[in-house]
Amino acid sequence: MGARIAVVEDEEALGVLLRYNLEAEGYTVDVIARGDEADLRLKEELPDLLILDWMLPGLSGVELCRRLRQREASERLPIIMLTARGEESERVRGLSVGADDYVVKPFSTPELVARVRAMLRRAKPEKIATHLSAGDIDLDRETHRVRRTGREIKLGPTEFRLLEFFMQAPGRVFSREQLLDGVWGRDIYVDERTVDVHVGRLRKAINRGRQRDPIRTVRGAGYALDEHFSAGKAPKEAKEPREPRESKEKEQAAG
Template sequence: MAMRIAVVEDEEALGVLLRYNLEAEGYEVDVIARGDEADIRLREEVPDLLILDWMLPGLSGVELCRRLRQRGETERLPIIMLTARGEESERVRGLSVGADDYVVKPFSTPELIARVRAMLRRAKPEKVSSQLSAGDIDLDRETHRIRRAGREVKLGPTEFKLLEFFMQSPGRVFSREQLLDGVWGRDIYVDERTVDVHVGRLRKAINRGRQRDPIRTVRGAGYALDEQFTAAKPAAVKSRDSAGSEPRL
């Protein structure tokens, strides 16, 4: 499940270059050529990181950055600003309106990629970490192994991505459309009923006997990883330590 990066850049050749190199690193990339269009798109969906050109048609990068910092949903969005302006006063101006980093054109693509990685590690550690845990479920992104209460769970690639997607945002309710975008991708047409099929397969694989179902169905809204299930593991450990015996689940 790739992290999403929005690139707001009106130079077509540079936009193509950035898309190519970022997608080669495994990111999903959305290139937008106008500042006013980006303002609208970022209201609809917030990416994991924004690469923003200073000079844009419709709305300048500086003004867009200022607006993003005034909105609750984007006030912490990581922003790297690209500009041909290298003077100290201009760098200070870009940072003062809310940019997290500043890269002067022409720039080294490997250096920009390294800055993107570093910023995402700080801002999205839950997405970068190779290990995810929720309740008694442990997921390893590198080995693609899943264990529940010590038992190894075998999942198909789609069910693995689905569980990973849920574990990144415990408690959040995702609609079927959001799950299709996040797990299958926007460029692939899949019927929404397919989500129900794969959620059913995921439940069948991870639940055994009287184990609690970690996937919560929200009628009319979608599915979520139950936040109460996520918090169950620390409570169970405390109960075992204090009573000297295995906790009842």
């Protein structure tokens, strides 16, 4: 999975344009047309980067940016502000409320995409890395190949995206709903039980013999990639039980 980007923009044509170009770069894009709706959505789940228009119905982009910076969960969220206001005083105002970058309309779409890429490289390097590693598992985003201890693992497209999603945030517990949004997308209706089926298939593919299962089931909450596995901490092997010394001596005497 690429990074998740939220675009808060009330101009429908511009929203469509940004979605098309960002998805072409491999990002997952949510377009929201109202500031008040965006405020509610961002309380539920944060994207990896926010593109925020200055003038919005319901709640202005400036006020939304200010609110996001006041919340602990979103105080470090990368924010690019879009606006038709090009005056220096307005740019200073946008940056003073917490925007990380400022783009004046009309703008060059390739330039905006380049700014998004540069900001993600600084803030979320794991989202744009070509290779992801966790423990003895290596995932190559470009070739769509997965290896474990050097052995290539054959995964279907959904299992690949699921593993990639887990590997981007080791230790974090994802609910089935969050996995559906992150792996399948908000626009596709899939029953939550489907998540269990694909997690089962992923486990079957990546685990062989006595290999440790890197996926942790959290009862009542969801699934996570075990952070101890990701850190490369091997599980302790079970030791064979020792026979009592007295038993051995009796056996030798009887022999």
